[in-house]
Amino acid sequence: MPNAQSTFPPDFLWGAATSAYQVEGSPLADGAGVSNWHRFAHTPGRVRDGDTGDMACDHYRRMPEDVALMQSLGLNAYRFSVAWSRVLPEGKGRINAAGLGFYERLVDRLLAAGIQPMLTLHHWDLPAVLDDRGGWLNPDSAHWFAEFTATMVRRLDDRVKLWTTFNEPWVITDGGFLHGTLAPGHRSAFEAAIAARHLMRAHGLAVQAYRANGAHQIGLVVNLEPKVAASDAPADLAARARAEAYMNRQYLDPALLGQCPPELREVFGEAWVDWPEADLALARQPIDYLGINYYTHQVTQHDATAWPVRASGRPQRQSSHTETGWEVFPQGLTETLCWVRDRYGDIPQYVTENGAAFYDPPVAGPDGVHDPLRVDYLRSHLEAVAEAIRRGVDVRGYMAWSLLDNLEWAHGFSKRFGITHVDFATGHRTPKDSARWYAEFIAQHRASQGAQRGCGSSATPRGTSG
Numbered sequence: 001m002p003n004a005q006s007t008f009p010p011d012f013l014w015g016a017a018t019s020a021y022q023v024e025g026s027p028l029a030d031g032a033g034v035s036n037w038h039r040f041a042h043t044p045g046r047v048r049d050g051d052t053g054d055m056a057c058d059h060y061r062r063m064p065e066d067v068a069l070m071q072s073l074g075l076n077a078y079r080f081s082v083a084w085s086r087v088l089p090e091g092k093g094r095i096n097a098a099g100l101g102f103y104e105r106l107v108d109r110l111l112a113a114g115i116q117p118m119l120t121l122h123h124w125d126l127p128a129v130l131d132d133r134g135g136w137l138n139p140d141s142a143h144w145f146a147e148f149t150a151t152m153v154r155r156l157d158d159r160v161k162l163w164t165t166f167n168e169p170w171v172i173t174d175g176g177f178l179h180g181t182l183a184p185g186h187r188s189a190f191e192a193a194i195a196a197r198h199l200m201r202a203h204g205l206a207v208q209a210y211r212a213n214g215a216h217q218i219g220l221v222v223n224l225e226p227k228v229a230a231s232d233a234p235a236d237l238a239a240r241a242r243a244e245a246y247m248n249r250q251y252l253d254p255a256l257l258g259q260c261p262p263e264l265r266e267v268f269g270e271a272w273v274d275w276p277e278a279d280l281a282l283a284r285q286p287i288d289y290l291g292i293n294y295y296t297h298q299v300t301q302h303d304a305t306a307w308p309v310r311a312s313g314r315p316q317r318q319s320s321h322t323e324t325g326w327e328v329f330p331q332g333l334t335e336t337l338c339w340v341r342d343r344y345g346d347i348p349q350y351v352t353e354n355g356a357a358f359y360d361p362p363v364a365g366p367d368g369v370h371d372p373l374r375v376d377y378l379r380s381h382l383e384a385v386a387e388a389i390r391r392g393v394d395v396r397g398y399m400a401w402s403l404l405d406n407l408e409w410a411h412g413f414s415k416r417f418g419i420t421h422v423d424f425a426t427g428h429r430t431p432k433d434s435a436r437w438y439a440e441f442i443a444q445h446r447a448s449q450g451a452q453r454g455c456g457s458s459a460t461p462r463g464t465s466g
């Protein structure tokens with residue numbers, strides 16, 4: 001079997017990912033408006049230990065240092081998101097030049113360091129003024145998002161070649177509108193179903209706005225988990241199908257097939273309203289790639305008391321789990337990438353997030369942070385990506401989640417996903433063993449490509465060989 005490094009194509013993107021509210025800090029600086037996440041985090045009881053994104057990783061002020069860190073690791077891509085409320089403090093209309101300026105400086109610095117920016121337009125933080133108008137429950141939200149998209153694209157498409165509409169629309173509706181664990185903190189199946197439809201209308205209008213103003217690539221990022229039935233009992237198999245429809249197909253089927261999974265009627269019950277044909281058509285815009293966020297898989301079994309998928313996960317066997325309780329299951333990443341290709345066709349795919357929270361020992365001495373479990377996690381999941389490539393899947397990049405320990409949403413700072421340790425009191429960054437391991441893996445990939453080129457004719461300049 002070829003080694004993993006040489007399996008990846010020469011132009012593969014090796015990156016790390018973050019999102020605005022999780023790392024930036026200074027949420028109200030330079031004329032920014034309040035976001036729904038700022039408000040949520042400042043509402044007592046919403047985020048563990050009362051943690052907020054007020055400082056987070058202080059990336060807003062330490063951005064040059066963070067780009068230098070990426071460069072030192074040999075990354076050639078960085079996936080980040082834009083805080084909408086920095087650019088359009090009122091959600092629409094007036095542009096805040098200082099807010100937009102931050103992202104211009106970030107992009108320029110990345111490019112100067114040889115790092116390709118991958119820009120996500122929405123990673124969950126919505127201007128609070130739009131939240132006050134219903135947020136994703138308001139049919140106008142699709143137009144607000146298209147305006148924001150056009151604003152960003154007009155300013156940055158000359159330098160940014162990879163754009164994403166949404167990060168994980170499923171989490172926005174499941175956490176934000178069904179279970180209330182994420183902003184805006186609502187708990188209504190009716191609202192979750194409405195928000196899902198408006199998010200996909202917004203995705204469609206944003207892709208159209210992109211085509212009208214931009215010339216490169218735009219895609220959608222979803223989080224997927226293989227769903228495995230706990231047994232062959234018909235009730236468990238049906239639970240598995242519902243869980244898959246709810247999490248894995250709820251957004252991809254409209255975006256790529258122009259239809260909603262029929263199982264959603266059963267999942268949502270009376271809260272579900274079939275989408276008008278016009279909305280299905282709008283959601284299905286040609287996109288250039290899919291981003292896949294992969295963390296784990298889920299074993300499902302029928303549970304008449306659980307809503308909405310009437311299925312609950314339970315580990316099938318002894319297995320290792322991360323600090324967030326997610327089973328470490330690397331082969332699920334191969335399965336997921338193959339499943340996407342088999343169901344939706346040969347669309348280019350990027351692994352836009354993959355990583356794990358583990359307990360890391362505190363930084364002690366010059367030796368840094370030893371995180372062997374995270375090293376194993378990265379190694380086994382990169383091998384899983386290589387296996388998908390061997391099976392013919394067009395995977396073009398891998399972004400570790402995350403570049404930095406950061407604000408893990410409602411878990412606050414209690415869960416560390418970073419390949420770089422952040423001391424949240426001082427802001428000091430220390431690359432963990434996993435960062436060094438990843439840097440070495442990337443270097444070996446480049447060396448293996450160089451060696452292959454050295455053996456082949458492509459290394460010889462045209463016209464110079466005998």
Ligand code: BGC
Pocket residue numbers: 019022167168171223293353401408409417
């Ligand atoms: C999100 C990240 C989050 C990560 C770990 C993904 O769902 O896109 O923002 O930190 O998972 O939970």
